[in-house]
Amino acid sequence: MKLKNRISDAATILAILAKQSGLLLALICFFVNISNAQKVITEPSILDLSLLNKQKKSLDASDLTLKAAYQKLLKSADKSLSFGPVSVMEKKDVPPSGSKHDYMSLAPYHWPDPSKKEGLPYMRKDGETNPEVKLYKDKEYLPSLCEHLILLSIAHHFSGKDVYANHAMKLVKVWFLDTATRMNPNMNFAQAIKGVNQGRGAGLIDARHLIKAIEAISLLLANKAVSKEEQAALQQWFADFLNWMQTSKIGKEELKAPNNHGAWYDALRLSIALYTKQLPEARAIVNNAQKRLTTQMDPSGRFPLEMARTTSFHYSVFVVDAFLKIAAMSKKINLDFWGFTAANGNSLPKAVDTLLPYLNKQKAWDGPQIKPFNDQEAIPILSIAATQFNHQKALDWLVANSASHPDNMFTYLLTLNDF
CATH class of the missing domain: 1.50.10.100 (Chondroitin AC/alginate lyase)
Incomplete structure (x- = not known):
């Protein structure tokens, strides 16, 4: 069954996923922001409080x-x-x-x-x-x-x-x-x-x-x-x-990091800026993250500095996770990081699309990977892409793979790794 590309109702998607794939996949949407509403910042910055309240009412309704x-x-x-x-x-x-x-x-x-x-x-x-x-x-x-x-x-x-x-x-x-x-x-x-x-x-x-x-x-x-x-x-x-x-000298050193470290630096800075109500600073951080995406990704949608690592599959997913968290938080200040496309064509959807054939095992990963890749590492990025940004192929992956996930995936989801 194919879902519409645009998903706006949390209860509807939860019910559909529950029927198709059982409880575990439904929980992805239970804990991930899937509201499309643009707000001037609410607390928390990634969790959607209105969605959580809606789900709480659904609990009361048996x-x-x-x-x-x-x-x-x-x-x-x-x-x-x-x-x-x-x-x-x-x-x-x-x-x-x-x-x-x-x-x-x-x-x-x-x-x-x-x-x-x-x-x-x-x-x-x-x-x-x-x-x-x-x-x-x-x-x-x-x-x-x-x-x-x-x-x-x-x-x-x-x-x-x-x-x-x-x-x-x-x-x-x-x-x-x-x-x-x-x-x-x-x-x-x-x-x-x-x-x-x-x-x-x-x-x-x-x-x-x-x-x-x-x-x-x-x-x-x-x-x-x-x-x-x-x-x-x-x-x-x-x-x-x-x-x-x-x-600090050390902080400024990390600011210049041209790889996943720089992306996570901006993700953390943005989270703190939103929490402490430094909104002009938050907007400047999002702008800086756009510059990072422009320079860190290559025309194929890959991240060369992550591909050079001995666990390149892990780090390729890891860096996209940081950028997607930035995209989720950016919505709180009415900035569309997901919809941003750099002059050279780089974008977050492109990054997700590039990873999907490997996550789907349609292609064998062709970079260094000295340790087995656990596909649960993909849940954070695909959850956000599917539920916050209506990425159909990401949702399809979650539906198709839900049955094979072990019970401990629920604990994994609860630890914020999917946010």
Whole structure:
């Protein structure tokens, strides 16, 4: 069955997908913004609050598909209640600043050089993760924290149960606000390379998970689970982090990154600018992202710097994910990043269309890929393309592949990876 190219009604698409493909694919639309309304910024910036409210009413109306999803949601959220709180203060090593409040991590693809004394300086093995990075708990804690926050905030929205909001805010306050445990708003010591540096611009990629935290906090705020004082303090923390991103030597280094790092830098900047109500700055960031798309993509719709990686399929999807998040957020300030076509013909639809034959296995991936590609990595970009921007082929892929996805895909979707 073919769906119309333009999809505007959330309930209709949810029902159709549920009939065609079962609960799991329907959940894609359950948690993704599919409203076409152009708004001057609402909170959150990626989640569609009006859609979530509509789905909540459908739950009240005994929609069986949504009720099944709701029960899975609460089951997962209940597990999140046992997470944390966690803090940057828990790491064993002390950053060069002398303060454990500073975030610290190790470059994942750098290893001891066996030909050098003490292995220094570390050498690069692209795509091969040094297990030593697991000793740096900040990098483990931050993504986990953000994933649990978004899950708890959605569970609170649909259930109205304060236990979810209370635990989410406990996690937020320990990581961002409490004097004894808070993270300083910088990443001066992220992804350090031993024997080379104490931190680097590329380490800012660790911070992309903060987009999830902002979405969660914004949803909690919309449901009156964040006090005015807490909101003011959180906005100040993120404003300070954005200022650090744009004024520090390391932040400026990442601004110049010509690959996925630069795209994620802009995605995070845009998320923070919208959250802190810096709308002129947000528009400037979208404009900068358009320039990135113009220069990073080649005429074939590929991204050469991602194709040069040892896991090129992963990174090709990864960079498109960043641009699609920018496109979704851009709608909140009435900017059409999805509809943008550069003078050289580059566009987001072209990027998605280029990937689809490989995701559909109509073509074998012809770039380096030293690790098997998990097609669940495609769900984030295809969910946004299908539901926010009415991309028919992306929707067809989701329908065709829904039956083969394992049950744990639901957890994957709930962690904001599909936003």
